[in-house]
Amino acid sequence: MNFSSKLLEHAVEEFGKLPGVGKKTALRLVLHLLKQSDAEVGRFTQSIDKLKQEIKYCKTCFNISDMEQCEICASVKRDHGLICVVEDTRDVMAIENTNQFNGVYHVLGGLISPMEGVGPADLKIEGLIDRVKTGNVQEIILALSATMEGDTTIFYLYRKLKEFDVQISTIARGISFGGELEYVDEITLGRSIATRVPYERNVS
Amino acid sequence: MNFSSKLLEHAVEEFGKLPGVGKKTALRLVLHLLKQSDAEVGRFTQSIDKLKQEIKYCKTCFNISDMEQCEICASVKRDHGLICVVEDTRDVMAIENTNQFNGVYHVLGGLISPMEGVGPADLKIEGLIDRVKTGNVQEIILALSATMEGDTTIFYLYRKLKEFDVQISTIARGISFGGELEYVDEITLGRSIATRVPYERNVS
Numbered sequence: 001m002n003f004s005s006k007l008l009e010h011a012v013e014e015f016g017k018l019p020g021v022g023k024k025t026a027l028r029l030v031l032h033l034l035k036q037s038d039a040e041v042g043r044f045t046q047s048i049d050k051l052k053q054e055i056k057y058c059k060t061c062f063n064i065s066d067m068e069q070c071e072i073c074a075s076v077k078r079d080h081g082l083i084c085v086v087e088d089t090r091d092v093m094a095i096e097n098t099n100q101f102n103g104v105y106h107v108l109g110g111l112i113s114p115m116e117g118v119g120p121a122d123l124k125i126e127g128l129i130d131r132v133k134t135g136n137v138q139e140i141i142l143a144l145s146a147t148m149e150g151d152t153t154i155f156y157l158y159r160k161l162k163e164f165d166v167q168i169s170t171i172a173r174g175i176s177f178g179g180e181l182e183y184v185d186e187i188t189l190g191r192s193i194a195t196r197v198p199y200e201r202n203v204s
Numbered sequence: 205m206n207f208s209s210k211l212l213e214h215a216v217e218e219f220g221k222l223p224g225v226g227k228k229t230a231l232r233l234v235l236h237l238l239k240q241s242d243a244e245v246g247r248f249t250q251s252i253d254k255l256k257q258e259i260k261y262c263k264t265c266f267n268i269s270d271m272e273q274c275e276i277c278a279s280v281k282r283d284h285g286l287i288c289v290v291e292d293t294r295d296v297m298a299i300e301n302t303n304q305f306n307g308v309y310h311v312l313g314g315l316i317s318p319m320e321g322v323g324p325a326d327l328k329i330e331g332l333i334d335r336v337k338t339g340n341v342q343e344i345i346l347a348l349s350a351t352m353e354g355d356t357t358i359f360y361l362y363r364k365l366k367e368f369d370v371q372i373s374t375i376a377r378g379i380s381f382g383g384e385l386e387y388v389d390e391i392t393l394g395r396s397i398a399t400r401v402p403y404e405r406n407v408s
Contacts, residue, residue, distance in 0.1 A: 005268045014248045021233075033222075044218045044249075090231060
């Protein structure tokens with residue numbers, strides 16, 4: 001692109017580094033910001049700077065938080081003996097939205113991925129082991145993506161955790177609720193037949 | 205969404221104000237930035253702040269520029285008697301990319317759009333008239349979008365400019381080069397038959 005301004009080119013370059021944002025989209029976003037008032041642009045950039053500088057991670061579950069301990073870990077209404085292990089804060093938000101879970105979380109901050117150079121040491125696994133060691137944890141739910149990275153991480157965590165006196169479970173996999181059989185992919189359908197459950201369990 | 209942090213929520217809100225960026229995308233972009241180093245996030249926000257604070261608009265053509273006069277208007281190699289009128293800086297970039305135009309530009313900063321409350325006074329039309337009044341302009345090319353807003357603006361500019369001794373033209377409309385007839389929309393095809401040109405003109 002032939003930019004008429006180095007400042008413009010530089011800002012478009014920076015926007016283009018965001019995931020899923022190409023050069024043309026970056027230019028559109030930058031020109032949009034340029035049309036806004038000084039105050040509005042200031043609010044935009046300050047919200048990011050402030051987030052980056054002041055954000056904290058809960059010392060217990062490592063979820064993003066404004067305080068040393070997140071609201072969920074600080075709540076006495078939650079079951080602290082039930083820990084749901086997730087990849088990142090988006091998963092916490094998704095599970096909280098279901099209103100089906102009353103335990104607490106543990107945010108790994110990623111999944112084991114040799115392809116991307118992410119090993120167990122890059123994740124908050126030690127913190128999870130420490131929580132289990134206290135002896136107050138009854139069950140750990142591994143709520144990770146049903147991908148290669150998710151399965152690798154589940155396997156690694158299972159091997160680390162099985163020596164402790166704690167129940168380890170994974171979230172159920174199968175066809176979606178409301179899903180029509182003819183549209184389900186082969187692997188999911190095949191696996192959900194192989195891992196069929198007694199009718200009584202599904203209606204409980 | 206249940207945000208675990210007000211700082212995070214605020215940054216996602218600000219990102220969500222960008223055109224075409226929904227809440228989920230905004231969250232993905234903010235979490236991506238949060239994973240980057242302080243220096244990288246600083247470069248991102250500073251590139252925007254600096255652009256907003258220091259950007260100039262060329263005093264002649266109103267294109268975005270780092271100086272009082274843009275490189276194109278300052279160049280002695282360009283034909284200053286030929287002005288191409290465009291909506292915004294993206295159109296200048298697109299036309300410059302063709303390497304087919306050696307004149308100069310005039311950036312209106314928008315199109316007349318009663319629906320969006322944009323009238324002629326909101327655009328850089330007076331500046332264009334002033335340039336024509338100097339008497340050094342031979343031709344004005346109205347290179348605006350083939351939309352209702354573009355046509356309205358062309359009609360308005362034509363009425364304003366016709367009293368001056370200057371040739372007024374619009375860019376050619378018709379089927380795309382390389383376009384197959386069966387995929388051309390009806391209006392374009394119909395209009396390109398109605399506005400057919402002698403064969404000699406098309407090969408010149």
